[in-house]
Amino acid sequence: MAVRLAAAVLIVVTVVLPGVLCRKIPSYVKLCKKSDPDFDACVISSVEALRPRLNKGIPKMNVPPADPFVLPALEVNRDRDAIKLRAHLQNIVAHGGTGFVINRLKTDLDKLAVELSITLPHIRATAEYDVDCRILLGNFKGQGVFMGNFTDVKVDVKGDGKVVKRNGEEYLEVNNVKTKIRVGDSSVKINAKDDRNGRLSESALQFYNQNKKEVLNIVLPIVQETAEEVITQIGNNILGSAPLSELLPA
């Protein structure tokens, strides 16, 4: 009896407790087993179950608040034939991120590769800008506040990961991310600084409305590259929150 009790205590202390105490992922997160015959469907249902929590994020897993999603600052520098752009953006706030619709998810666990397609029905974004932009269509330079509504935004993400060792444990890291972003419709406003009669803001707006497609064609590749950097950083923060064996149980 005493031996059995001792054995039971030993098992609890050495096997069960470390598993419970060291578990880094909150228990409300449904994990999907590698062996799950429909792994992708499991991940989608796990994400759907988390949706109500995503506006506030999941601090323990380094998942940032998604609605509103805030980027304190962003620097963009591009110098190409068709565009020279220097932009400093701050207080970027986007509402509507948790309204995403998952169109498709395809994972390849052997290759650690993911393909994801989502639609964001409605995104409302604001940012303070300080921009100097030279494109064939004209030049734009100034500071102010940008506001935009974007509907039916389609985001396709393709990425893969690699396994790295830290402190003797295996972790997953983002290896490569590619995005493709398409915008259904958009309506933007700017309030330019030192624009007492509102003429600057008005002409920028007119310019945008008359050249929506061209402006988006120029801006979207930059948005995509920026999104890839942001996804990589957030992805690595999340993947670094728990070892691979916990994130992806056998």
Ligand SMILES: *[C@@H]1O[C@H](CO)[C@@H](O)[C@H](O)[C@H]1NC(C)=O
């Ligand atoms: C965006 O939509 C909101 C309402 O959903 C509206 O109040 C705001 O004026 C719109 N902004 C722009 C730039 O169209």
